Amino acid sequence: MSTTLEPTDRTRIRRGRNRAVADRTELHALLADALVAHLGVTVGDHPVVLPTAFAVDADGPDEGGTLYVHGSVGARWLQEAGDATVCVTVTELDGLVAGRSAFHHSMNYRSAVVIGRARVVTDPAERQHALDLIVDHMIPGRSATLRPSTRKELAATAVLAVPLHEASMKARAGGPVDEPEDVAAGIWGGHLPLTRVVGAPVVDHQTPAEVAVPDDVRARALHRA
Amino acid sequence: MSTTLEPTDRTRIRRGRNRAVADRTELHALLADALVAHLGVTVGDHPVVLPTAFAVDADGPDEGGTLYVHGSVGARWLQEAGDATVCVTVTELDGLVAGRSAFHHSMNYRSAVVIGRARVVTDPAERQHALDLIVDHMIPGRSATLRPSTRKELAATAVLAVPLHEASMKARAGGPVDEPEDVAAGIWGGHLPLTRVVGAPVVDHQTPAEVAVPDDVRARALHRA
Structure with missing residues (x-):
């Protein structure tokens, strides 16, 4: 796999080229940090954008690696997306920039735009692998602790x-x-950092009192989301 | 303005109707909390989804109120979006749900999908109002403290x-x-809350040492993002 991003005409950054990131390791770092992707699909004559969990297999079968999303087989957007060109955008918001004028207010962020032909995964082993990756992306190590689907x-x-x-x-x-x-003019300028914090695990009312918080859930709560 | 959401065929929730929210005040609460929208626009033969700052005028000139986004006049997506049907999706991630099986892992979230014909704002007063709203959505009260654009x-x-x-x-x-x-089977089940935190203001190196953090910036840092 190439270590640099190779924008095509569809993903080339036209505006704000000073903000373009060309390092594929930074793309993967963003995809590792983010928990939600926004998937754009054309439905009829207009785009529909839906938030979805996702995971990445950098060594997956698709060129450049594979990003997986999942959903109900009955979901219309999943039906529309199969074999269609979709756009998957992943954004992490890192701060608010308080400029000295309205024009120079901005946000600190990392954002990736992926455009590609969506493939419905039919191979049982790849499907299982993708679903494990999606669970483990939320809570690392978790899929191995759960019963088989x-x-x-x-x-x-x-x-x-x-x-x-x-x-x-x-x-x-x-x-x-x-x-x-x-x-x-001596005006104050600066920014406000934004971070996402994982709170302590909240046990549900159906868990017996003597059952401890699993190690994977406990470890997830100790890390920045 | 109606106090309930009125889904059309394009925005009607088909899957997961138990998660549908029909109260327009909850929509506005979400739009007040969120800082980034994902705007889907059709470019050529495929959707493009881009993250963007936004603001809402519940009493704006459009039916149901107006959501505003802004960008560079040279941005291709803004040119494509004018008079086209776009999708604006706003998502706040509130938690990770650790189910007792892979299938029942989930996320806690609030998400709104808005579909509508985008209108390029040409009236100078409405443009100025929209830009003030976008700055004030990031940092309440800030636009009034800045020089005119x-x-x-x-x-x-x-x-x-x-x-x-x-x-x-x-x-x-x-x-x-x-x-x-x-x-x-007595397996642990629960969730991990996620929150976004605003850090203390970071002054830039061009601000004179004697200039205090403005009240609006200081107040923003004290609130949950």
């Missing part, structure tokens, strides 16, 4: 694969980039 | 309005909904 559960779940080949990434960090005259 | 800054900025009329909302909260046999 039943045939009925697997039959109810559709898995889509999107190649990571056509991807572009943008990122912004730090404080404002202001007009010289606003800086010279 | 210059003619050049305004000319470089495009503003799109999307009616909030066609909107649907889904939400999930709490612990897993597991199979009775997995519950009977």
Whole structure:
């Protein structure tokens, strides 16, 4: 796999090229941090954008690696997405930038846009692998601690694969980039960092009192989301 | 404005109707909490989904109220979106749900899908109002503390309005909904809450040492993002 992103005409960054990120390791770092993807599918004559859990197999069967999403087999967007060109966008918000003018207010973020032909995953082994990856992306190590999925559960779940080949990434960090005259006027400028925090595990009312929080859940709570 | 959401065929929730939210005040609460929207636009023969700052005017000129986004006048997605049907999706992730099986792993979230014809805002007063709302959505009260935008800054900025009329909302909260046999097996089940935290303001190196953090920036840092 190439270590750089190779934008095509569809993913080439036109505006704000100073924010373009060309390193494939940064793409994978973002995809590892983020928990939700926004999947765009054309339904009829307009786009529909839906939030979805996802996972990545950098060594997956698609060019550039594979991004997996899953959903109900009855979901219309999954039916529409099969064999269609979709867009998967993953964004992490890192801060609010308080510029010295309205124009220079901004946000700190990392964002990846992936465009590719969605493939409905039919191979049972790849489907199982993808579903394990999605659970482990939420809570690392968890899939190995759970009972096997039943045939009925697997039959109810559709898995889509999107190649990571056509991807572009943008990122912004730090404080404002202001007009010289606003800086010279001695106005305050800076930014507010944003972080996502995982709280302590909340046990449900159906868990017997003597059952301890599993190690994987406990470990997840100790890490930044 | 109606106090309930009025899904059309395009925004009607087909799957997971138990997660549908029909109260327009909950839509506005989500739009007040969220900082980023994902805008889907058809470019050529496929959807493109881009993250963007946004703001809402519940009493705006469009049916159901108006959601505003802005961008560079040169941005291709903004050019494509004008007068086209777009999808704006806003998602807040509230937790990770550790079910007793892979199938019942889930996420807690609030998500709104808005579909509508995007209108390029040309009226100078509405443009200025929209840009003020976008700055104030990031940091409440901030626009009133900044110098007026210059003619050049305004000319470089495009503003799109999307009616909030066609909107649907889904939400999930709490612990897993597991199979009775997995519950009977005495397996731990629960969830991990996720919250976004605003850190202390970071002053930039161009701010004179004697200039205090503005009240609006300080107040923003004290609130949950």
